[in-house]
Amino acid sequence: MFVGMTGTTENQQAARRSDATRATILAAARERFAADGYEKVTIRAIARDAKIDPSMVMRYYGNKAGLFAAAVAIDPGLPGLPVEPxxxxxxxxxxxxxxxxxxxxxxxxxxxxxxxxxxxxxxxxxxxxxxxxxxxxxxxxxxxxxxxxxxxxxxxxxxxxxxxxxxxxxxxxxxxxxxxxxxxxxxxxxxxxxxxx
Amino acid sequence: MFVGMTGTTENQQAARRSDATRATILAAARERFAADGYEKVTIRAIARDAKIDPSMVMRYYGNKAGLFAAAVAIDPGLPGLPVEPxxxxxxxxxxxxxxxxxxxxxxxxxxxxxxxxxxxxxxxxxxxxxxxxxxxxxxxxxxxxxxxxxxxxxxxxxxxxxxxxxxxxxxxxxxxxxxxxxxxxxxxxxxxxxxxx
DNA sequence: AACATAGGCCAACACGAGTTGGCCAACAAG
DNA sequence: CTTGTTGGCCAACTCGTGTTGGCCTATGTT
Missing domain, CATH: 1.10.357 (Tetracycline Repressor; domain 2)
Structure with missing residues (x-):
C-alpha cells in the first residue's frame, strides 16, 4: 500500500494529489485570519477565496479551530540569533x-x-x-x-x-x-x- | 407635558425610573466586553448578568453596537496633565x-x-x-x-x-x-x- | 476494460445569534 | 376609580454559521 508516490523512496509523507488545494486553502485562511481575526472569518469566505467548496476545508483540516492552528504554525527562531556584539x-x-x-x-x-x-x-x-x-x-x-x-x-x-x-x-x-x-x-x-x- | 420630573426644575434629562436598570446593563456589558471582546459576547449573556430580559437591552441601547458604544465611552484626558517639570x-x-x-x-x-x-x-x-x-x-x-x-x-x-x-x-x-x-x-x-x- | 480510490461539489441539518412585536403589571395623573 | 404610560417579560422569527453525508467524476491500478 501507499504506492502512489513521486518516484523516489519517500520516508516522510506521501505527496498527495490534493496538496495544491491544501496549500491554497491555507494561504487564503492566513490572509483572512490576518485581516479579520477569528470570529468574523467564515469558512465559506475562505473557501470562496480558494475557489473550492466549504466542505473541503472540513475534510482537510477537521474544523475551523484546526484550520486556524495550521494557519498560524510558526516559530520565531530567537535561539538562532547572533548574540554578539x-x-x-x-x-x-x-x-x-x-x-x-x-x-x-x-x-x-x-x-x-x-x-x-x-x-x-x-x-x-x-x-x-x-x-x-x-x-x-x-x-x-x-x-x-x-x-x-x-x-x-x-x-x-x-x-x-x-x-x-x-x-x-x-x-x-x-x-x-x-x-x-x-x-x-x-x-x-x-x-x-x-x-x- | 413632561411634568413627571423629580421636583426641582431639571434642565437636563428627566430622571427615569429605569435608570437603575440602564446602569446595571451598562456595568454588565463593560465587564463582558472587557473579558471577551465583541463577537463572543452575547446580548443574552449580558442580560442574564443584569438579571433582565434581552429585549430590554435592545429597548435601551438600540442594538449590540449601540450598547458597545455606550459601554466604552471614555476620555483619557491627556490635555489636563501637568506638563511640568x-x-x-x-x-x-x-x-x-x-x-x-x-x-x-x-x-x-x-x-x-x-x-x-x-x-x-x-x-x-x-x-x-x-x-x-x-x-x-x-x-x-x-x-x-x-x-x-x-x-x-x-x-x-x-x-x-x-x-x-x-x-x-x-x-x-x-x-x-x-x-x-x-x-x-x-x-x-x-x-x-x-x-x- | 473493469474497478477502486481520492478529490470535489451539492444540499441539507442544527443551532445559536440579534432582533421584533405583543402582552401584562405597576405606577401616576385625571 | 379610570385611564394612560412606563418598565418588564415572553415567544417567535430570521439569518448566517459550522458541520455532515451522499453523490459524482476523474485518475490510476490491475
Whole structure:
C-alpha cells in the first residue's frame, strides 16, 4: 500500500494529489485570519477565496479551530540569533522582529486572535517563556530579573506591532524601518543589559 | 407635558425610573466586553448578568453596537496633565496611563475589540491624533517629528497594556507599578524630548 | 476494460445569534 | 376609580454559521 508516490523512496509523507488545494486553502485562511481575526472569518469566505467548496476545508483540516492552528504554525527562531556584539543585541532583536512581522502575516493573525482567545494568547506567551526569557537570562546582570526584563522587551516589540500592523495607526506605519531600529534598539538594549533603575 | 420630573426644575434629562436598570446593563456589558471582546459576547449573556430580559437591552441601547458604544465611552484626558517639570513628563505620562487602565476596564474592552474592529481602532487612534500628538508638538524639538514621537509613546504604553491587561502575561503582571514607571518613564521621556538618533 | 480510490461539489441539518412585536403589571395623573 | 404610560417579560422569527453525508467524476491500478 501507499504506492502512489513521486518516484523516489519517500520516508516522510506521501505527496498527495490534493496538496495544491491544501496549500491554497491555507494561504487564503492566513490572509483572512490576518485581516479579520477569528470570529468574523467564515469558512465559506475562505473557501470562496480558494475557489473550492466549504466542505473541503472540513475534510482537510477537521474544523475551523484546526484550520486556524495550521494557519498560524510558526516559530520565531530567537535561539538562532547572533548574540554578539553584546552592545548591539537590542538593535539586532528589533531588526529580527521587524523582518519576522513583515514576512509572516500569520503573526498579525495570531495577535488579532490573541486579543480575545486565551489559547492564542498562551501561544504568544510561550515564545516569551521559552525564547525571550532564556535570552534575557544569558544577557542580564541578575538572572532572577530575566522575566521582568524579557517582559519589557516583549511589550516593546508587541506594542510596535500592535500600532503598526494591527491597529494600523498612520503615524506608526509612516516610520521607516531603520528609524524604528534607531529608536527602539536602545530601549530594548537598556531593558536587557542596563542595571536596575 | 413632561411634568413627571423629580421636583426641582431639571434642565437636563428627566430622571427615569429605569435608570437603575440602564446602569446595571451598562456595568454588565463593560465587564463582558472587557473579558471577551465583541463577537463572543452575547446580548443574552449580558442580560442574564443584569438579571433582565434581552429585549430590554435592545429597548435601551438600540442594538449590540449601540450598547458597545455606550459601554466604552471614555476620555483619557491627556490635555489636563501637568506638563511640568519637563524632565518628569515621561514618568508622569506612564503613571497616568497606569491609573487610567486600572480604574477603567472599558479600556481593556476597547483594546480587545480594536484588534479586529476598525471602528474601535479608529477610536484609539483619535486619542493619539487629538491628544498625544499635540502634546508631543508642545514638547518636542522639531514639531514635524511630533507624529513619529507620539506614535512611539503610544506603542510603548499600549504594548505594556497589551501584555499586562489583555494577553495577561504573568511576567508582565508581576511588575510593580513603580517598577514600570522606573523602566518605561525614561523610555517615553527619550521618545518625547531626546534629539533624533 | 473493469474497478477502486481520492478529490470535489451539492444540499441539507442544527443551532445559536440579534432582533421584533405583543402582552401584562405597576405606577401616576385625571 | 379610570385611564394612560412606563418598565418588564415572553415567544417567535430570521439569518448566517459550522458541520455532515451522499453523490459524482476523474485518475490510476490491475
Amino acid at each position: 553584546r552592545e548591539e543585541i537590542g538593535r539586532t532583536l528589533v531588526r529580527h522582529f521587524l523582518t519576522l512581522w513583515e514576512e509572516n502575516e500569520e503573526l498579525t493573525a495570531l495577535m488579532r486572535v490573541g486579543a480575545t482567545d486565551p489559547a492564542a494568547a498562551e501561544r504568544m506567551q510561550s515564545v516569551l517563556r521559552e525564547q525571550l526569557i532564556p535570552l534575557a537570562r544569558r544577557l542580564g546582570p541578575e538572572p532572577d530579573q530575566a522575566p521582568a526584563r524579557a517582559a519589557l522587551c516583549a511589550s516593546t516589540v508587541l506594542g510596535l506591532a500592535l500600532t503598526r500592523y494591527v491597529l494600523r495607526f498612520p503615524a506608526s506605519m509612516a516610520l521607516g524601518r531603520e528609524e524604528i531600529v534607531d529608536w527602539l534598539g536602545p530601549t530594548v538594549q537598556r531593558y536587557l543589559t542596563a542595571p536596575t533603575p | 519637563r524632565e518628569e513628563i515621561g514618568r508622569t505620562l506612564v503613571r497616568h496611563f497606569l491609573t487610567l487602565w486600572e480604574e477603567n476596564e472599558e479600556l481593556t474592552a476597547l483594546m480587545r475589540v480594536g484588534a479586529t474592529d476598525p471602528a474601535a481602532a479608529e477610536r484609539m487612534q483619535s486619542v493619539l491624533r487629538e491628544q498625544l500628538i499635540p502634546l508631543a508638538r508642545r514638547l518636542g524639538p522639531e514639531p514635524d517629528q511630533a507624529p513619529a514621537r507620539a506614535a512611539l509613546c503610544a506603542s510603548t504604553v499600549l504594548g505594556l497594556a497589551l501584555t499586562r491587561y489583555v494577553l495577561r502575561f504573568p511576567a508582565s503582571m508581576a511588575l510593580g507599578r513603580e517598577e514600570i514607571v522606573d523602566w518605561l518613564g525614561p523610555t517615553v521621556q527619550r521618545y518625547l524630548t531626546a534629539p533624533t538618533p
